Amino acid sequence: MHFDIIIIGSGLAGMTLALNLADKKKVCLITKRGLVDGASNLAQGGIAAVLDNQDSTDAHIKDTLIAGAGLCNEETTRFIVEHAKAAIDWLINLGVPFTRDAHHETGFHLTREGGHSHRRIIHAADATGEAVIKTLSGKIRAHPHITVLEDHIAIDLITGRKLGQADNACHGVYVLDRKQDKVLSLSADHTVLATGGAGKVYLYTTNPDIATGDGIAMGWRAGCRVANMEFIQFHPTCLYHPHAKSFLISEAVRGEGGILRLPDGSRFMPQHDERAELAPRDIVARAIDFEMKKHGLDCVYLDISYKPARFIQEHFPTIYSHCHSLGIDITKQPIPVVPAAHYTCGGLVTDLKGRTDVPRLYAIGEVACTGLHGANRLASNSLLECLILGRAAAEDILTASPPPRLDIPAWDESRVTDPDEEIVISHNWDELRRFMWDYVGIVRTNKRLERAQHRINLLHDEIHEYYSHFRVSNDLIELRNLVQTADLIVRCAMARHESRGLHFSRDYPQMAAQAINTVLTPN
Template sequence: MPAFDFLIIGSGAAGLSTALGLARLGSVGILSKDLAAISASDWAQGGMAAVMDFNQDSITMHVEDTLGAGAGLCHPAAVSRIIRAGPAAAQQLINWGVPFDQQAHGEWHLTREGGHRVRRVLHRADTTGHAIESTLLAQLRQHPEISLMENHFVTDLWLQDGSCQGAWVLGNGSSLPELWTARAVILTSGGAGQLYLHTSNPLVATGDGLALAYRAGAEIANLEFIQFHPTTLYDPDNTPFLLSEALRGEGALLRLPDGRTFLEQYDPRAELAPRDIVARAIDAEMKKNQLAYVTLDISAQPSERIRQHFPAIYAHCLEHGHDLTREPIPVVPAAHYTCGGIVVDQSGRSTVPGLFAAGEVSSTGLHGANRLASNSLLECVVGAASIVEALEGLAKLPEKPDSNLHACPPSTTHDRTIYKDHIETLRHDIQKLMWQSGGIIRNDRDMQQAIERLESMRTRIGDVAGVSRAYQELRNMRQNAEILLRSALFRRESRGCHYNSDHPDTHNNPQDMLSQRDQEQPYARPIPAADADATSARQHP
């Protein structure tokens, strides 16, 4: 039975940062269900928002921009705390060796993205996530106190006396999960973009951590707020490719195929409006004009500047027959970011003792109803530091679980009629259902019908159940889809990136929508006041 002081599930920016921080406090095990570098963090193009130029920017301005994007649902104290920690978080990445771009005289080269009033986004060309991921992975692989296990899938968390003290782990090639124990378990497993037919997320983004925490009894907040990135390359025969919001920050315009711009009709900020507004505008124009796509045009900018600032995007588009420097390129919206997640307090504690969470899988109160561009990598690094500080500050860590205990794995239905193509068909059915019923524009009838279909799938999925990764991902996706739709249906308003055409107005009393295993339906809770704790998660020692 493998045992660690700290067990981290997920190997994106949040997981790697947490592991590097905790390594001085004890032994660290970090699990990745695939190769460690395959994560949404690695795919991030834009950068990390942090106040680095106090002559042109301020903490107050960054806080105000974040609150503005969050559509009234941000937790003000959490926003202030995380934004204030931004410069130190950026410096930590720099100390670890992340090579952010600099100007000729050594100043940081900062970009501006939608919703930001000034340039404040640190970046490495247009592959910032890869620069962070590869740098932190290199540091982690050299650390003697950190054990990285790739191709290990967590099927369920393990609770002992009400506290999370480990997880059931399906190793590469294993047929049954094995219990791995720890004094504290940290979920850093990312979001759930793969719930949707069109997504900018990698295949691993099936929301496993959300499902694990929900089954363990943790509160899940605001899962209905799925951010749809306005611009992915339209290429029906290939995986969607994200076109960074920084393109619009650097002058790219969205156009209809006949060349007309249209965003100014929806928001005075036009191309620099927050993502939810831009994505809905594109969706509306596509439906109104019966279009398969709109276009993104940066060809008016100097070609050398485009190639230098967006080398990966330029190369990818050129490979697929589109020259950014010469012509508009076809784009469509796609599911991009999970704004809600596991409810955590300012130290990353969930409502289950012993279970922590950071990054996209968590709900800190930072993003509210719509994430401000490039605040996600910031939340990853700040969240990791908060967990490290909390565990370091405990007078005494919980004792290590008894290594001689005889725990039994959760019951599983063994393969009788399991076929890979059957699982893939059900997965695709969920993705189509979510795109149609839980996508950019929703309505009550479609969501209710989708919930009924998901309920009927529960038995079908059980009938083909095994302990393979493919099945476990399907199990988690079905569960997350139902949580999301129930929460969306229960929220009888439109706010941020949740738009219900049956309830287009926004209420004056912003409330979080909570889901928990032992509750029959979602329940609402007012967001905390500006001087309250960063979240409403219950405190645990």
């Protein structure tokens, strides 16, 4: 099958790109599960944008640069912040039901989150991602020029190097149809990675099961540089409950006055940072980690119960109902929380049009490293980046002339057999996530990183042998990508001899005078 554009991933970045291309191009949108089953759909807080007269683009830029601990690209940051209002207007025109406020000059309720100097987060109650994705997915389904392939997982990109060409342009992708258990060869004039992050490389994460670093690993194998993978953002407040899998307690709970407490009720954040609960995420996550280790705790508590019950239920209906279903009434008692892996700040190196090092291959959203997030992402800048870069990549693709079309060879299964013991995959998956949590988590040391690297090398060899001899499966593809992504995280972490933003090393506790990006180049 041939398309003008293949987009791998159906989160906000992929959907934004598809809708900005589909009136003029034939688009294929590939997604591992269902159309709405990505991390964007789970986003609670909202989208950061300068929308009222009390705020300014310079203030939003300054807040982003401070959170990014010296590593944000100022040109990128300004470009994204300055285009924010137009992107929000686009969503409003499409019918996204943002929470209204008749008393506010914009007509919408704006909230504040950690690291922001103003109320600038536009949101749909506490389920912004769901509201946005539901609206956009309806447009996607209805569009005659968009083909949606659900339950299809990308295996590898088809590049000129693999086809014996002089250049290394991207010509398409091999994809496993999970239901038919059949590999398809898809070609395209342009291919876009919008696959999200890699939270599932860690034992505890707020990410959905599909966040296995697929795009980062595929791009690296195809010849793309990767940057700043050591900066994994741990969200400070994931619900701690045996039956609550990966449920996030939004930043906005602290933005609206939530207080972090120890089991005895005492408050601890003011001892760690003068901004207390409204400090950036890296500081809050490290503070919680410190208190849990110091006191031998399983969790700490986030308390907003002192606010009126009606206020809590109106502002946080999703969090209220989910906690209530687990026997926690957040209007009367504090919420047990722990940090969890949340966002991949690094990724494939791109420019402000989403272009990677490989010709005709783009990367947008969490899979990419544009320079916006630096060493620590400012809350609610992620959905914004998806919108801006999705639209920018569409503009670039629409101005490009179509390349000559090549014949893509079929997937070769002539030398492989069905796997004999799939238990190898589940064992390796479990081992990887546990040692990444233990050795490459919120606080790192040289010794821990060396231990992780040693185990990754062993797993890499095992998985390569397995991949070479047996037919591919969904679990094998994901594990192969997770191990590759884990390797990139550890290599970046070992290269940074300082503590900055989300990367905190006991061996190098000071911040270096000069802020330098960690950039890895494939062989």
